[in-house]
Amino acid sequence: MAKRTGTSSDGSNGRPTAEDRRYDAIVVGGGHNGLTNAAYLAKAGLKVLVLERRPLVGGAAITEELRPGFWFTTFSYALSLLRPDIIHELDLVKHGFMPILMPTTFCPMEDGDYMLLGQDHGENHKEIARHSKHDADAYDAFNHDVNRVLQAIKPLLDEAPPDIWSDDPAELVRLAAIGSRFRRLERKVLHDAVRLLTGSAADFLDDYFESDILKGYMASSAIIGTKVGPYSQGSGLVLLYHLLGEHDGEFGAWAFHKQGNGGFTKVLARAAEALGVEIKLEAPVERVITEGGRATGVALADGGEYHAPIVVSALDPRRTFLELVDPRELPTELVDAIRRFRFQGTSAKVNFALDGVPRYPALGDRTDQYRGFTNIGPSMEYLERAFDDAKYGWYSKRPYLDCAIQSTVDPDMAPPGKAVMSCFVQYAPYQLRESDWDTERDNLGATVQRTLESFFPGFGDLVLQREVRTPLDIERTVGLSEGNIFAGEFLAPQMWLFRPAPGWSQYRTPIAGYYQAGSGTHPGGCVMGAPGKLAAMAVLKDRERHPAAGTAGGRTRGAVATAARA
Amino acid sequence: MAIRTTPFHERTSALNETGLWEHWSNHLAAVRYQMSDKAEYFAIRNAAGLFDTSPLYKYRVAGPDAGRFLAGVLARDPRRCAVGRAQYTLWCDDRGFVIEDGVLLHVDEHEYLLTAAEPNLAYFQGLLGRLDATVEEVTDDWGILAVQGPYARDLVSAVAPRTKDLPYFGLTRTTIEGVPVIVSRTGYTGDLGYEIWVPAADALKIWDAVSAAGAGRGVVPFGMTALYMARIEAGLVLLDVDFHSSRFAWTDADRSTPVELGLGWMFRSLGSNGADGRAFIGADAIRRELTERTSRWQLTGLVVDWRDYDRIYGEAGLIPPKDHTPIQDEYYVYDDDLNQLGYATSQMYSPMLQRHIALARVPLDRLEPGSRLKLEAGVRHRYEYFDAYVTPLPLFNPQRRTA
Numbered sequence: 001m002a003k004r005t006g007t008s009s010d011g012s013n014g015r016p017t018a019e020d021r022r023y024d025a026i027v028v029g030g031g032h033n034g035l036t037n038a039a040y041l042a043k044a045g046l047k048v049l050v051l052e053r054r055p056l057v058g059g060a061a062i063t064e065e066l067r068p069g070f071w072f073t074t075f076s077y078a079l080s081l082l083r084p085d086i087i088h089e090l091d092l093v094k095h096g097f098m099p100i101l102m103p104t105t106f107c108p109m110e111d112g113d114y115m116l117l118g119q120d121h122g123e124n125h126k127e128i129a130r131h132s133k134h135d136a137d138a139y140d141a142f143n144h145d146v147n148r149v150l151q152a153i154k155p156l157l158d159e160a161p162p163d164i165w166s167d168d169p170a171e172l173v174r175l176a177a178i179g180s181r182f183r184r185l186e187r188k189v190l191h192d193a194v195r196l197l198t199g200s201a202a203d204f205l206d207d208y209f210e211s212d213i214l215k216g217y218m219a220s221s222a223i224i225g226t227k228v229g230p231y232s233q234g235s236g237l238v239l240l241y242h243l244l245g246e247h248d249g250e251f252g253a254w255a256f257h258k259q260g261n262g263g264f265t266k267v268l269a270r271a272a273e274a275l276g277v278e279i280k281l282e283a284p285v286e287r288v289i290t291e292g293g294r295a296t297g298v299a300l301a302d303g304g305e306y307h308a309p310i311v312v313s314a315l316d317p318r319r320t321f322l323e324l325v326d327p328r329e330l331p332t333e334l335v336d337a338i339r340r341f342r343f344q345g346t347s348a349k350v351n352f353a354l355d356g357v358p359r360y361p362a363l364g365d366r367t368d369q370y371r372g373f374t375n376i377g378p379s380m381e382y383l384e385r386a387f388d389d390a391k392y393g394w395y396s397k398r399p400y401l402d403c404a405i406q407s408t409v410d411p412d413m414a415p416p417g418k419a420v421m422s423c424f425v426q427y428a429p430y431q432l433r434e435s436d437w438d439t440e441r442d443n444l445g446a447t448v449q450r451t452l453e454s455f456f457p458g459f460g461d462l463v464l465q466r467e468v469r470t471p472l473d474i475e476r477t478v479g480l481s482e483g484n485i486f487a488g489e490f491l492a493p494q495m496w497l498f499r500p501a502p503g504w505s506q507y508r509t510p511i512a513g514y515y516q517a518g519s520g521t522h523p524g525g526c527v528m529g530a531p532g533k534l535a536a537m538a539v540l541k542d543r544e545r546h547p548a549a550g551t552a553g554g555r556t557r558g559a560v561a562t563a564a565r566a
Numbered sequence: 567m568a569i570r571t572t573p574f575h576e577r578t579s580a581l582n583e584t585g586l587w588e589h590w591s592n593h594l595a596a597v598r599y600q601m602s603d604k605a606e607y608f609a610i611r612n613a614a615g616l617f618d619t620s621p622l623y624k625y626r627v628a629g630p631d632a633g634r635f636l637a638g639v640l641a642r643d644p645r646r647c648a649v650g651r652a653q654y655t656l657w658c659d660d661r662g663f664v665i666e667d668g669v670l671l672h673v674d675e676h677e678y679l680l681t682a683a684e685p686n687l688a689y690f691q692g693l694l695g696r697l698d699a700t701v702e703e704v705t706d707d708w709g710i711l712a713v714q715g716p717y718a719r720d721l722v723s724a725v726a727p728r729t730k731d732l733p734y735f736g737l738t739r740t741t742i743e744g745v746p747v748i749v750s751r752t753g754y755t756g757d758l759g760y761e762i763w764v765p766a767a768d769a770l771k772i773w774d775a776v777s778a779a780g781a782g783r784g785v786v787p788f789g790m791t792a793l794y795m796a797r798i799e800a801g802l803v804l805l806d807v808d809f810h811s812s813r814f815a816w817t818d819a820d821r822s823t824p825v826e827l828g829l830g831w832m833f834r835s836l837g838s839n840g841a842d843g844r845a846f847i848g849a850d851a852i853r854r855e856l857t858e859r860t861s862r863w864q865l866t867g868l869v870v871d872w873r874d875y876d877r878i879y880g881e882a883g884l885i886p887p888k889d890h891t892p893i894q895d896e897y898y899v900y901d902d903d904l905n906q907l908g909y910a911t912s913q914m915y916s917p918m919l920q921r922h923i924a925l926a927r928v929p930l931d932r933l934e935p936g937s938r939l940k941l942e943a944g945v946r947h948r949y950e951y952f953d954a955y956v957t958p959l960p961l962f963n964p965q966r967r968t969a
Contacts, residue, residue, distance in 0.1 A: 084872070084920075085873075087920055088872050088873075088920070088921075093918070093919055093920050093921075097920070098611075098612070098918065099917075100608050100612060101602065101604050101605055101608055101917070103600075103601075103602040103604070103605040118601050118602065119601050119602035119604070119605070120601040120602075123601055147885065151885055248888040248890070248915065248917055248920075249885065249886055249887055249888030249889075249915075250888070251885070258612065368600070371605065408784065409784075410612060410784075411612075411613050411717075411782075411783045411784035412612075416781075416782045416783045417781070417782035417783075418782075
């Protein structure tokens with residue numbers, strides 16, 4: 001593994017020369033997209049530097065030992081949307097990539113009953129039928145209909161949005177290709193796609209299901225990370241995104257990476273370093289240096305500078321456009337669009353170290369139900385009421401919780417017999433009406449624990465440690481504006497052609513040599529890696545068109561194709 | 567019931583939630599214990615799994631001439647297997663074709679144990695001649711519990727501390743809960759693993775002790791499907807799938823030499839001039855094969871090109887399946903003009919490797935790693951031909967396996 005050095009140590013062996021500080025490309029931010037971007041650029045032959053503010057790589061995808069022997073997925077906690085081509089093209093398996101199956105989904109109910117889904121189709125049928133015989137059959141129809149939509153939509157995740165405002169004939173050709181692809185879809189598939197992309201999850205789910213528990217479970221995926229309730233128009237899009245994830249080819253399935261998503265980003269960092277990427281930790285970038293409308297490097301908080309004709313920001317759009325560069329260098333229309341871009345983080349994390357695995361009364365001493373997610377969202381009404389609190393500026397009295405006792409999936413996460421439990425909490429709006437998160441942090445933790453206690457009597461007695469991460473903490477620690485986990489909400493006006501702003505969805509910026517690669521670009525948040533990869537493709541394409549812009553002149557002819565080949 | 571059960575059956579039957587059993591040498595063997603065989607597979611690769619391998623045929627070879635006898639029968643030199651060591655071995659016919667493979671345990675100066683997939687007693691006894699040795703079948707005397715996966719050392723050394731420093735393919739006699747057992751660092755998963763030989767009557771005590779050591783650590787029993795997944799990744803061959811016993815084959819097309827099975831490494835000391843000097847059954851033929859390079863093909867790994875795989879399924883209007891269920895059946899391998907080159911005998915989607923993989927026989931001139939072939943598979947009721955790349959075995963080989 002290559003050395004990772006902090007900027008502070010740079011001076012220890014004499015001042016670095018200007019040449020030491022010169023790269024072909026500098027990537028700001030060592031989260032999963034920054035690392036992915038850097039790896040693809042290095043694979044194409046560029047000398048790449050990643051600058052990460054924190055003492056560890058991963059951004060929001062980190063795993064920390066916050067108590068001896070107990071490993072916490074502090075923020076991001078599971079893997080599904082990661083693009084399979086990235087796994088292969090960056091040779092991640094060789095560097096330790098290991099997505100472990102999460103074979104169950106456990107949905108406790110308020111009356112003490114539950115719905116437990118697993119890997120066996122027939123068993124799931126019987127389990128759903130316990131709640132509604134109608135829904136057991138409808139479940140298959142739903143999955144089939146949705147899978148057809150997913151099959152149609154999925155290619156959009158793996159390509160940059162077309163630029164419909166461009167005069168470039170190549171863009172028109174791409175637009176036409178997308179158009180004809182959609183025109184070939186069956187009427188129902190296209191209509192279902194539009195209903196999901198624009199409508200509410202509730203409307204779509206009501207067409208298929210009658211049981212509260214199944215609808216509650218399905219609708220839970222429709223609210224994550226976005227300030228919508230299941231009855232809000234637009235929640236369908238969030239649902240569709242989460243179903244678009246896959247594990248070993250199965251849509252909607254999730255995996256737990258060995259040692260969590262922090263384990264995953266470590267794999268990514270090793271792969272990047274193997275390709276020659278240099279990663280500097282504790283190296284906060286203050287601003288991007290520009291000369292005559294071109295990016296030429298970055299200045300660090302400590303005054304040090306690094307130079308490169310290509311600077312890629314893997315931060316969110318607000319930081320990319322309004323903080324790293326001077327907004328006065330940008331068109332007013334773009335600045336306005338970024339200012340309008342909605343973050344309004346609405347979720348939090350509460351992570352527990354437990355003395356043992358909790359028991360669910362209806363299941364006695366069984367604990368095998370915890371090998372996947374435990375979904376505390378027993379009905380759409382429960383979710384909508386949780387949303388109601390958020391609408392008026394407060395966190396949910398009974399929040400939606402997406403829990404995972406990760407030590408049951410990967411026993412290395414906790415000492416034998418003990419457990420770690422990750423709880424994604426919604427709703428917890430960034431803006432509180434009459435208080436602030438430093439005041440409410442512990443109350444949120446108590447609210448979550450109280451909610452869990454109501455489903456798992458005696459839960460509190462198991463708690464060894466409770467770690468609360470509010471949206472404010474997410475913003476402070478990770479740098480995601482307003483703590484939005486997707487680096488900008490999943491709302492139709494902020495997706496595809498419009499992510500993060502109309503006309504700027506192809507990873508470029510108005511400043512030549514300055515690119516964006518964070519989750520605030522298409523296709524968006526989740527540990528997907530696609531923004532990082534697609535941004536790298538845009539960089540390499542520009543270098544081919546204007547070889548003079550690069551310093552490694554001539555080396556990158558055919559680089560786009562090279563980097564994309566496994 | 568006509569079907570028999572193993573010494574661990576009281577425990578395995580209580581744990582098998584699926585009611586699915588395979589018949590293995592007339593014993594019940596769990597296909598999987600829980601609904602997800604893939605979860606069992608991940609226990610092997612990320613924690614530890616328990617496997618009841620008792621139905622294997624077991625032979626005890628003993629007597630002052632036991633070593634001499636085995637040196638004449640087994641193709642791999644058993645004289646290199648000291649007391650306290652085990653050896654993966656095989657035996658051949660006099661034309662150098664493989665009869666079977668098994669694991670040889672050298673438990674005492676004049677005593678060996680040998681496993682086999684099928685009955686071999688008459689064959690071995692027929693070769694004893696005037697040697698002062700005996701071969702007896704001891705299949706039912708022993709239960710064998712395999713403990714496989716990264717936690718295996720912790721678990722086994724917790725119940726049998728003497729095994730802590732056991733090297734790869736080492737073995738020791740020790741006791742667990744007062745029961746005398748033989749523990750070998752062997753297995754059929756390609757992972758860190760141990761096999762515990764226990765007198766059948768005391769088998770449950772061993773199961774319970776090892777289970778207790780694994781409590782709260784994600785340790786689960788695994789069935790045949792997870793075993794097959796692990797062994798394909800590890801490139802371990804299976805009788806009647808990847809090769810057939812030369813004793814019962816009708817034609818040479820169904821016979822394989824050790825070199826053809828990729829086991830030529832067993833004969834490094836044999837040399838081209840027969841430096842080894844050992845007269846074992848098949849030695850001359852194997853020497854000739856090595857010298858004259860007359861092997862017809864060799865077993866190797868194939869890794870399917872993921873892009874080609876996704877493309878072919880995508881063009882057929884299908885979502886590309888990534889099914890981990892092992893296919894232990896023949897599929898043909900072709901060149902670009904669809905001339906048949908060889909055939910694959912086992913294949914699956916490997917969740918660890920994230921690729922479709924296969925064990926296949928390919929001609930020697932195609933053995934170069936990275937060499938591209940076409941592997942057939944049915945897609946939408948017709949054959950399609952997927953690019954696949956020759957990759958040396960084992961495809962999955964963690965450092966912990968031998969460390």
